[in-house]
Amino acid sequence: MTESADAARRPPESPAAARRDRAALKGIARQAYRFVFANFSQFLRRAAVPALFLVPAALVDHVAAGSRVADPLGVRLGLGLMAWACHVSFAVSWHRMVLLGEPVHGMGIRLRGREVRFAALSFLPLALCGAVVVPLGLLGSIPFAHGLVPDGALKFLFLIGLVSGLVWCSARLVLIFPAAAIDRPIPWRMAWRRSRPVQREIIGAVLCAVLPGLGILAVLAAIADRMSQPWAVLAAALGVPLSLAIDAVAIGTASLIFHALTEPDQVTPEVR
Numbered sequence: 001m002t003e004s005a006d007a008a009r010r011p012p013e014s015p016a017a018a019r020r021d022r023a024a025l026k027g028i029a030r031q032a033y034r035f036v037f038a039n040f041s042q043f044l045r046r047a048a049v050p051a052l053f054l055v056p057a058a059l060v061d062h063v064a065a066g067s068r069v070a071d072p073l074g075v076r077l078g079l080g081l082m083a084w085a086c087h088v089s090f091a092v093s094w095h096r097m098v099l100l101g102e103p104v105h106g107m108g109i110r111l112r113g114r115e116v117r118f119a120a121l122s123f124l125p126l127a128l129c130g131a132v133v134v135p136l137g138l139l140g141s142i143p144f145a146h147g148l149v150p151d152g153a154l155k156f157l158f159l160i161g162l163v164s165g166l167v168w169c170s171a172r173l174v175l176i177f178p179a180a181a182i183d184r185p186i187p188w189r190m191a192w193r194r195s196r197p198v199q200r201e202i203i204g205a206v207l208c209a210v211l212p213g214l215g216i217l218a219v220l221a222a223i224a225d226r227m228s229q230p231w232a233v234l235a236a237a238l239g240v241p242l243s244l245a246i247d248a249v250a251i252g253t254a255s256l257i258f259h260a261l262t263e264p265d266q267v268t269p270e271v272r
Helices: 003-009 015-025 028-038 040-065 075-100 113-121 124-145 151-172 176-181 188-226 229-262
Strands: none
Touching: 015 188, 015 229, 028 040, 028 188, 028 229, 040 075, 040 229, 075 113, 075 176, 075 229, 113 176, 124 151, 151 188, 176 188, 176 229, 188 229
């Protein structure tokens, strides 16, 4: 059993310990933003190569979405898988930067055993969420089948339930991702149990980390839909570095939560 797993196994022993954890998580998203700005050169070195792959992928996706041309060769699927690999490689690298201060080795995209394990874990929140939301959606389809609920309302409720469930499951399992990135894995049941007393604080931190950037991305997407093609392409391209910056803040938030809950006696990660 690793040190991180031992720490995750121990829930707060008392209300005082739970209060200590809540205090440690206060302002954690703000710390993640500060870490990105203070280590911006490290962010650029890690994001440069993924961005070189992601920008063309985003442009192809934008052009394809606005056309009716079929994609028999699965080009968009291939680009989507490449984008996912870029985000996984960047996530592992940034977790290790925040928690270990590890310098970047080269500027490429790495997909070794560590990244593959991390990628596999990324499906776990979706699987747990789907195990709950999908049966509920099937139950909800019964009133629709009898004409009691409009189709649009059912789809909207299902989407809200899916997004809410995914955010909650991701927050409850947040410890497994930084742990896997630094080769100190935590069983998901332990992570789930350890996060229970502070789940509201974790969800709040995650939302504070990602919502500002997602709002800007939504504005860029709206601009891209309404402007002429050259400006629309530029707006789509600008979304790539912004999405990587959002990744960095969210990943940093997860790393700092991991640090606060499993290494409370260690010095908080600072500027590298």
